[in-house]
Amino acid sequence: MRIFILIAAAIVAAPLLGLGGFYLLSEAKFREVTRDSPFEAAIPTDATSIEHGRHVARTRGCFGCHGQQLQGKDFDEQWDWPERAVAPNLALYAREHDDATLEAAIRQGVGANGKALISMPSYNFARMSDDDLAALIAFLRSAPVVEIDLPKPKLGWGVRWTFFTGEEKHMAEWADAVPPLRFDGEEEPQRAHGEYLAMTMCNECHGLDLRGATLWDAVTPDLIVVSAYSREEFEKLITTGVAMNGRELGLMRLVAPDRFPELTDEEIDALYLHLTSLVDEPVPSPVFWRP
Ligand code: HEC
Ligand code: HEC
Structure with missing residues (x-):
C-alpha cells in the first residue's frame, strides 16, 4: 500500500518539481546580466x-x-x-x-x-x-x-x-548588440550628429543598424528609403507620420506625432544627411533582428 502512495506522490510531485526547476532556470537567464561600470557623470541643475x-x-x-x-x-x-x-x-x-x-x-x-x-x-x-x-x-x-x-x-x-x-x-x-557609432564629431560634425540622433531615436523599430527589422509580425523598412524623400517630405513624414504622396502609415503614424514634432531644423537636417548617405553602405546579415 505504502508503495502506491509513494508512486502517486511522485506522479503528482514530478511535474511540480519540473515546473519549479524551469522557473528557477528561467529566472537565472534574466539574472545572468552584469552592469557595466556605474554612471558617475554630474547631474545638472540649471x-x-x-x-x-x-x-x-x-x-x-x-x-x-x-x-x-x-x-x-x-x-x-x-x-x-x-x-x-x-x-x-x-x-x-x-x-x-x-x-x-x-x-x-x-x-x-x-x-x-x-x-x-x-x-x-x-x-x-x-x-x-x-x-x-x-x-x-x-x-x-x-x-x-x-x-x-x-x-x-x-x-x-x-x-x-x-x-x-x-x-x-x-x-x-x-x-x-547595438553597433558602435562610426562618425567622428570633430571631423564630420553634422553626419555624426545625424547618426547619433537616428541611433537613439529610430533604431527602436528600424533595426539596430537602421537597415530594417522584422519585429513581432511587422517588418520595418531600411532607412535608406529616406533617399527617395526630399528634405521637405522627410520633415513632414517624421513630424506627422504621413508618407510621401500623402500615404497613410501604421505604427509610424502613431509614433511620429508623439515624439518628433519638436525636433529642431538643425536636428532634422542632420538626420536627413545621415539617412540619405546610407545608400552606398553594405547591409550586414544575417543578424537576429533581420533574420
Ligand atoms: C516602448 C515603450 C517604452 C519606451 C519608449 C520607454 N519605456 Fe521605459 N519601460 C517600459 C516598460 C514596459 C517598462 C517595464 C519593464 C519592462 O517590462 O521591461 C519600462 C521600465 C523602465 C524603467 C524601470 C526599470 C526597472 O528598474 O524595472 C525605467 C527607469 C525606464 N523604463 C525609463 C525610460 C526612459 C527614461 C525612457 C525614455 C528615454 C523610456 N523608459 C522609454 C516601456 C518603455
Ligand atoms: C516605434 C516604432 C518606430 C520608430 C521609433 C520609428 N519608426 Fe519609422 N516606421 C515604423 C513602422 C512600423 C513603419 C512601417 C510603416 C508603418 O507601419 O507605419 C515605419 C516607416 C518609416 C518610413 C517609411 C515611409 C514610407 O515611405 O513607407 C520612414 C522613412 C521612417 N519610418 C522613418 C523613421 C525615422 C527617420 C525614425 C526616427 C527619427 C523612425 N522612423 C522611427 C516604426 C517606427
Missing part, C-alpha cells in the same frame, strides 16, 4: 539642461510609453506580450533610485532588481551620450509626481520558455 532633458525624453518616446505625465502605464490593452507589461511611474522612480540604477535601466536594459528588462527598449538608448542622459535624469527628477494605481507586471510561462530557449532576447542582450 533650467536649460532640465529643458534639454525634457526634449530628450519627448524625442525618445518616454512619454508615449510611461504616460504623458510620466505617471506609468499598464499595457494590458495594447500588448498581450509578455502577459502583462507595466511601465513604472518615471517621476517617482527617478526620485527613488540613484543615477547608476537609472543609467543601467535606460542604457543597459538591467532593472533595479538586477534582472534583465523585457519590454523597455533600452537598446534604443544604449548609445545615448552621458550629457543627454544626465539631462534626462535631471528632468525626470524635476517632473511633478502624478500617482496612479498600477497593477503588477506578469510574465507568462510561454514567454519564459521563449527566453529560456533563446528564441526571444531580453533587453540587456539587445542593448549589447
Whole structure:
C-alpha cells in the first residue's frame, strides 16, 4: 500500500518539481546580466539642461510609453506580450533610485532588481551620450509626481520558455548588440550628429543598424528609403507620420506625432544627411533582428 502512495506522490510531485526547476532556470537567464561600470557623470541643475532633458525624453518616446505625465502605464490593452507589461511611474522612480540604477535601466536594459528588462527598449538608448542622459535624469527628477494605481507586471510561462530557449532576447542582450557609432564629431560634425540622433531615436523599430527589422509580425523598412524623400517630405513624414504622396502609415503614424514634432531644423537636417548617405553602405546579415 505504502508503495502506491509513494508512486502517486511522485506522479503528482514530478511535474511540480519540473515546473519549479524551469522557473528557477528561467529566472537565472534574466539574472545572468552584469552592469557595466556605474554612471558617475554630474547631474545638472540649471533650467536649460532640465529643458534639454525634457526634449530628450519627448524625442525618445518616454512619454508615449510611461504616460504623458510620466505617471506609468499598464499595457494590458495594447500588448498581450509578455502577459502583462507595466511601465513604472518615471517621476517617482527617478526620485527613488540613484543615477547608476537609472543609467543601467535606460542604457543597459538591467532593472533595479538586477534582472534583465523585457519590454523597455533600452537598446534604443544604449548609445545615448552621458550629457543627454544626465539631462534626462535631471528632468525626470524635476517632473511633478502624478500617482496612479498600477497593477503588477506578469510574465507568462510561454514567454519564459521563449527566453529560456533563446528564441526571444531580453533587453540587456539587445542593448549589447547595438553597433558602435562610426562618425567622428570633430571631423564630420553634422553626419555624426545625424547618426547619433537616428541611433537613439529610430533604431527602436528600424533595426539596430537602421537597415530594417522584422519585429513581432511587422517588418520595418531600411532607412535608406529616406533617399527617395526630399528634405521637405522627410520633415513632414517624421513630424506627422504621413508618407510621401500623402500615404497613410501604421505604427509610424502613431509614433511620429508623439515624439518628433519638436525636433529642431538643425536636428532634422542632420538626420536627413545621415539617412540619405546610407545608400552606398553594405547591409550586414544575417543578424537576429533581420533574420
Ligand atoms: C516602448 C515603450 C517604452 C519606451 C519608449 C520607454 N519605456 Fe521605459 N519601460 C517600459 C516598460 C514596459 C517598462 C517595464 C519593464 C519592462 O517590462 O521591461 C519600462 C521600465 C523602465 C524603467 C524601470 C526599470 C526597472 O528598474 O524595472 C525605467 C527607469 C525606464 N523604463 C525609463 C525610460 C526612459 C527614461 C525612457 C525614455 C528615454 C523610456 N523608459 C522609454 C516601456 C518603455
Ligand atoms: C516605434 C516604432 C518606430 C520608430 C521609433 C520609428 N519608426 Fe519609422 N516606421 C515604423 C513602422 C512600423 C513603419 C512601417 C510603416 C508603418 O507601419 O507605419 C515605419 C516607416 C518609416 C518610413 C517609411 C515611409 C514610407 O515611405 O513607407 C520612414 C522613412 C521612417 N519610418 C522613418 C523613421 C525615422 C527617420 C525614425 C526616427 C527619427 C523612425 N522612423 C522611427 C516604426 C517606427
